[in-house]
Amino acid sequence: MDILRHRYPLLDELVVEDKIKLWSVRDIAAAKISAITNHGAKKDFYDLAEILSHLSLESALAWFEKKYPSGERLMAMKSLSWFEDADSEPDPRTLRDLNWIQVKEIILRSLREVFG
Secondary structure (H helix, E strand, C coil): CCCCCCCCCCCCCCEEECCEEECCHHHHHHHHHHHHHHCCCHHHHHHHHHHHCCCCHHHHHHHHHHHCCCCCHHHHHHHHCCCHHHHCCCCCCCCCCCCHHHHHHHHHHHHHHHHC
């Protein structure tokens, strides 16, 4: 049974873990960048920081552009460094011992790597 509908096509086939259908990391990374570009919730920054501890932002941005053809790379990159709206939100519960300052540092470091 599928409980999630999304109007954009998946980049990869669904991953099945314990009979549960999951999006691929590529699809999740692209969706997190889209979510941050459109709203910027703190939980999305946390999720993206976790992804960036395993994959490059350059790759994630390429997946974002592929999944969301109308998405603008420059706007996405600007949104990734706009933390002010999320600053006032409570920190989400996480499995890793990661605080908001560390999350912002991970994302900003990744942005610097993209800009060279």
